[in-house]
Amino acid sequence: MSSPTTTISADADLITLVNVFTVPPERQIELADALDRATRDVFLAVPGFVSANLHISLDGRRVVNYAQWNSEQQYQEAMRRPDVREHIAEAAAIAEAFDPTFARVRSVHRPDGQKA
Template identity: 65%
Template sequence: MSTTTTITVDSDSDQVTLVNVFTVDPERQAELVDALDRATAAVFVGDPGFVSANLHASLDGTRVINYAQWTSATAYETALARPEVRQHIGEAAGLATSYDPTLVQVRAVHHA
């Protein structure tokens, strides 16, 4: 499904971004993207601290990147404590060979 929505990436914001790079066997990449997509819609959308999520699939099939914005580190950490979030994390981790979640803050933005 395609939607046209614009996210804001702002270096003057208190928002934080989860950049989670999953390594996956190429034959499981689509399955992982689908699982992350379903869980984001069911578990995170509507969470008061959730802003947006973008899923990226590498062209070689070996990576899936989840770029998810949160209003604050506290909002993200609060979400992590929820049982349904822990279940989602376990499902995604089971499809990947490894994953590397990193919470970051935007420091610079450039446009063409």
């Protein structure tokens, strides 16, 4: 099985889930660790999952998950799985709030002028 690869390109036929979690600063790393575990232990084997990239804010108040899926339907099917729901519940219990948003890449700009 090949490793997931993040492709940020307007030409990629992928759905991007950008989920911004708000968290008390003292729990930011705990939440990032929980999301890391969920990705490693569950999502890597879920059909339709492409990649996940976790970012922690410098102020300690947010964790951002930039995840790619083959389709919104496959994401919705994954959300019905008990193992996925268990990990989502763990993250939700740590976070104060979260704001998942589906998006498609509109454009990518690079200083070297290469098209992504």
